[in-house]
Amino acid sequence: MKREGGRSESRKVGRLSPSYRPSDIPTYVLIEEFLTHLEKERDQSPHTVKAYRRDLLAFADFCGRHYGGAWRWETVDRLGIRGFLGENERRGLSRRSAARTLSALRSFYRFLQVNHGVTNAAARAAKMPKIEKRLPTHLLAGQMDALFESAEGLASTDAFTALRDLAMLELFYSSGLRLSELAGVDLRNLDLLGDQVKVRGKGRKERIVPVGAKAVRALRRYLLAREAVAARAGAERAAVFLNLRGRRLGVTTIQRRMHRLFDSIGADGQRVHSLRHTFATHLMDAGADLRAVQELLGHASLSTTQVYTHTSVERLKQVYRQAHPRGG
Known part of the structure; x- marks a missing residue:
């Protein structure tokens, strides 16, 4: 906290009397x-x-x-x-x-x-500026296959960081988590027997989302390797995703690790949030109910989720233009 003269002030500020102007x-x-x-x-x-x-x-x-x-x-x-x-x-x-x-x-x-x-x-x-609605970017099914192939190849060495990165990638795509949600997952929130995870999203709202079978397998492999790291002195044992020193992974490190995987398949323009968009888009492409996708994503408003219906329609138009004799 800064004083008006620029010096630091560390004391906590409590509720002031309403009598002050x-x-x-x-x-x-x-x-x-x-x-x-x-x-x-x-x-x-x-x-x-x-x-x-x-x-x-x-x-x-x-x-x-x-x-x-x-x-x-x-x-x-x-x-x-x-x-x-x-x-x-x-x-x-x-x-x-x-x-x-x-x-x-x-x-x-x-x-x-x-x-x-x-x-x-x-x-x-004061008027709110109009926010341009952009269609969210997502990875195609072939790109996701290549991404998992790259991550699984690295994890075949059983190196701790590679197993962890594969588990994070699987959980991102399997459950559609936000970056901050994945970073904040604790062991007590992870139910691998019930194939689900509890996360705290925007506005500190909690929700339970399913975890797919492949993600469960990747998490089990990682958690076995994690035991030795979590046993170190000073380790943050509550956190699921740790660095080699036993500290909880921060969002910046998670971004960097995922970007390395993107780079490995030539998708270096993608962001971590693209995995969440990909999760939602692939569900919509497969005919998932819009309300169900809204709950899985933790969106407060259905209108926020509806952008993925536009993404699916655009994909169908592209297929039509490429496949129909008079579509081009």
Whole structure:
């Protein structure tokens, strides 16, 4: 946490008395009070809290420059908010990032209104940028076959990291997990007898998803190799996926390991999230019910899942154009 003079401040910020006016309270204190509210009372994920902190501190920094010195949360106007969003756009931030930033500002101002009596019409009136709906990228069945062939070839040596990477790949594709969900899987959440895994998704919502037979076999092989690593002093035994030192694998390491596998089959443009898209697209291609896919993915809204119906239709159009005598 930063003081306005730039020095570090490590103390925790608790709930402030509503009798304080926002102009009496240092900017960073109000932001940290709000973030504590998100974390403790609204049970938001650390990822969301981190993103909101970054957005709000960036906005506070912009306001200091835009208004030329002293400014107050309650007097921020429409031009200030539009100027901040415009600056972000010039820096190359996507519309999705801009929408999240505006969502953070709106949520923060609602908090200020409830707890400090601040009303700001500019924040409420600011329009969300339209987010272009892009069809999610996914791997074709042949690419997935090549990917598994590569991973299985490496795992044939019984090397710990190769067995682990194969198990992660299988679980990604078998269960459609998000990157953060796979990284957070604990042993107590993994039920290989029942062929299922419990994960905590967005908004800390838990769901149970099935694990396919091939993924179960890969996980069993990995867990046998994991025993020696987990027995080391200081090992994080609760976590399923460990590094050679016994520490839980972070999302960055998991991304790097999966990208190596992508590179091995010439699919270096793919991202880890493509495996989740591939899971959903292949289910839809095979006729899976849209509601069932929604539950498997942990989507709060059916409209989020419906993008995969468009992907399947586009694939059918491509097959039609290639196969029909007058389709081209």
